Amino acid sequence: MSSYNTISYSIIIFVILLFSLDSLAQTKKPNHPTIKYITNDLSTGHPTIYWSKEQFDPLCEPTIGYIIYRKQTSGSCVGNNCSIDTVAANVFSYTDITANCNLSKETYNVATLGTTQTSPLWTAHSNIFITSKYDSCYSKIDLTWNLYEGWKNDSTYAYYYLYVSNTPALNSFTFKDSIYKFTNQYSLKNVIENRDYYFYLTARRVDKPFTTYSSLYHRFTDMPIRPNSMSVDSIIAEDKKVNIYFQIDQATEIKRFQVMRWEQSDSIKSIFSKKMLDEFYDPRINYFGDTLDSWTARTRPFFYKTDALNTCNQVVKKTNLANTIIPKVHNRGLSNHIEWEKLYIDTSLAEHKNNYARYRITRYAYADIAMPPVYLPETDQLEITDDVKIFEGQGYSVKFCYQIEGSERDLSGSLVMLSKSRIQCTEVVPGVVMPDAIIPNDTYVNNGNARNILIPIITFKADYSLSIYNRWGNLIFEGRNIGWNGSMAGGRLANEGTYVYRLVISTSGNKDLVKTGNVTVIYH
Template structure:
C-alpha cells in the first residue's frame, strides 16, 4: 500500500470515529407526527432520519397498551421509506402509541420518542341539549403544540370548524344541537412547524330515550277507607321507567306532584292517595319523566278523577245524583247503582247509560217488609268504561258511599167515621216499620179506656171495648212503641169520632 493511500484511509477512519464515537449509540429517528386517518381509522406515522449516517432500514413499533417499556414490531421498512400506515389499528377505541428505530450494519438505534394518537370521545347530554367532546392530548409535541381544532359534520353532511382551542384544553361543550339528529367529530392538533395530527372520528345520534307509546289511566276509585286508589297501565317497551303522579282540583290545573316512582318495568302501577275528602273532586295524571335531575315530564296519561255521589231523603224516597267520571279514552258505558242494607248486603238496583246521572229509590214498601227503621241505607255508583279502549283495557270506578239514616216515622189520623160504609170506618197509627213492641190505647173524655191492642195490625172500629158503638166526640189516644233498634217512642193525641 502506498503511503499516500494509507494516509487517506487514516483520515477517513478518524472522520468516521468523530461522527460516530466508539461506544456511542446511533441517533434514533425523529417522529414528526402520528395521525389517524379519519376516513379509514388507519394510523399514519411519519419521521425523519437521525443525524447518524449509515442506516440500512427502519423498524416501526406498536407500543403495548399501558407498557411504555414494551413494544411490538409492526414492520421493517427500507431506508428510503419514512412513512408508515398501520392498518387495523385500535385508534378508534383508544389512544395508540408508536415508535421507530433505525437499523445500522452492526447496531440498532434507541427507540424514538413515543407519539400517541389523539383519542376523542363524545357523550350526549339530552337534559342540557349539548354534546360533550373530550380527547387525549398530543403530548409529544410539548411546547410546540399551538392549538386544537374541532371538525364537525352534521347529519346533512354540512361541515363546520371550531378553531384555535388552547393546547391546555382537552374538552369542549357543543351546545344547541338538534334532537334526533346525527353528528360526527374529530380533533386536529397543530404545531409551530405546520404539522397536524388528527384523532379518530367519532359519530353519535342525539336521540333521547324514548317514552312508552301510551300511558292509560285505568281508573280512579274510592276505597272503603275513603281514599282514592289509582291504577295506570303503560307500554313496557320504553327506555324511560321513572314516573311522577300529578294531582289537581281542576282538570286544567293538574300540577301538584304527589308521588314519584322509579324504575317501574311491570307495565302498570297502582297508588292510593290519602285525600282530605272523597266528596271533593280530585284529578290525576301520571307522567313519565326524563333522566334529567329535574325529572321533566315527557308524556302524560289521560286524566282520572273520582265520582262524587250525593243523596237526599224525603219520606223514605231517596234521590241520588252524581257527576261524571272523567276521562276514560273510550268513554263511559254504564253507571251501575248499588244499595247496601242489613249490615252489608250489597244489591245492584239499576244500570243506567251514560248521560243519566240521577235515580230515585222509594224505600217505603221495603222498609215495612224488611224493618229497616233505625238502620242506615248506603249507596255507591260504579262507572264502567266502554269496551273499545284501544289498549284493550276496561276500567271501573266507584264513587264515594253515601248513607241515609232511616228514622222511624209514625202517622196518626185525627178523625174517622165508623158508619159501616167501608170508607174511613177504622183508625190506627200508620207505621213505616215493624215494631218490636206495640201498645195502642184509646180513652174517652172521662179517662175510661175504650180500646187497647198490642197488635200493630189491629184497628179501632169505634166500639167501646169491642161491643157497642162509641158515641161521637173527641177521644184521647196513647201510643208506645219500641223499634228494632231499641228506640222507645211515645205519642199522645186526640181522635174525633163522628157519624155523618
C-alpha cells in the first residue's frame, strides 16, 4: 500500500471516530421521569408529587437525582419551569411544604439530573382547585374547578367524586355526588344561611391505583342574621283605625320589614286582596296604625302580619298571622245577643300549634253619670246572650255597647296574642206607660209622679217628643223631653175633655218608637 493510501485511510478513520465520539456525547443526556400524579394533603394544603424512574439507557448519563420544578408568578423566578428543589436518585416523591394547594392551583414538573446534564421536561401536572359563587337569593353554592391536568383523557376514570361537610374535620365529610369527568361545575342547593361549608373532589386513574385530592375549599354562606323571633302581640280596633303591635328580635341584621294585610287567612284565596301597608327599616319599630279601608274594616275581619325580607326581596321570617274580630249585636227585647268571628290561630308556626282561644266580652251601659264597664263571663264559644232586664227602670239609656277581646293562649294559659274589637252598640226597646188623665190644678205627687202633668214613664232613659191634639185634630202642644201641663198657646189652660197625644221615643238607630192614645183633662 502506498504512503498516499495509508494517509487517506487514517483520515477516514479519524473522521469516523470524531463523529462516533460526538454521537456518544449526545446520547448521554438522561431520560425524563414520568410523573404519576399530584395530590393534596387536605389538612395542610401541601402537595405531593409522585413519579416513576426514567427508562434505563446505557448510553445515558447516570442519574444522580431529580429536580423539582414549579410554576411561579412572582419572586426571583417567574414562569413554568422554576427549580425549587433537588432530591436523591432513590427518591420518587416530593412534598412541597412551601405551597398550599388549598389556596391556589399549583403546577409541577420533574427532570432527571445527570452528572452533567438534565433530562428534558415532560408533561406537567396540576392539582384540582375549587372556587365558588354563593347565590344567596336562591340558597345555593355554585362550585367550579379546573380539571386535573397531566393525565390522558382515556386514562381518567369517568367520574369525579364530591364530598361535603360543615366542618374541616376530615372524618366528618360525606359523599355528595359523582360528576362526569369533563364537567367542572356543580350547584349545591338549599344551603343554610350563615353556615360553614367545606368541599373537596377526588379523581382517579382507570389503569393505575392513583387517586388525587383537590383543594379543600371553604365557603361561609354569609347573610344578614335573621330575626330569631317575630310576633304580632295585639290587634286593637278603633272606630276608624286598626292598631297593630308587634315585636322583632333586635339582634337581627335584617333591615327591611313590611306590614302586610290579607282579607282571609288563606294566602292563596287572598292573593288579589293582599296589601303592603307599610315598609320600614328599623327592627325597633313595633307599631303601625291601619287607616286604610276603615269602613270595610267595620264589617269584615282583616288579617295582619309583619315580614322580614333579605336583600334578595325574599321573606326570611314572618310573624304569626293575626286578625281583627267583628262583633255583631242584636237586640231581642230585654236581652242582647252578641256573636263574633273566631280568633285566628296561626298553627302553621310550630310555636302556635297547640294554642287555643278564649273570649271576654265587655258591656258598656250608660246613665247620667259615667258607668264602669262590666266584664261578662269568659267563654270559648262565639256567641253570648246578655240579659239587661236588671237595668229596666234604673235610669239607664236604651243604648248598650259591647267589645270582644279574643286572647290566644298557650298550654300554660299564658297570653300569646290579644285581639280587641271595635265597640259595637245596640238599643233595647223601652217599655212606656202613659197616664190616661191629668188634673192641671192639682199639685199632688204620688211616688214621684205628678197629677198635673202628662209625662211618659219610660223604662230606659231615652229622648222623646210629645204632641197634643184637640178633638178637631189641631196641634195645641209640642215639646221635646218635657211633659204637658195642660197649657195651651198663650198660657191658657185647656178645657176639660179628651185630647189625643202622639209620643215618639227616639233612638240613635233610627228605630223610633211611636205611641198614640187619649188623655182626659179634668179639674177639681
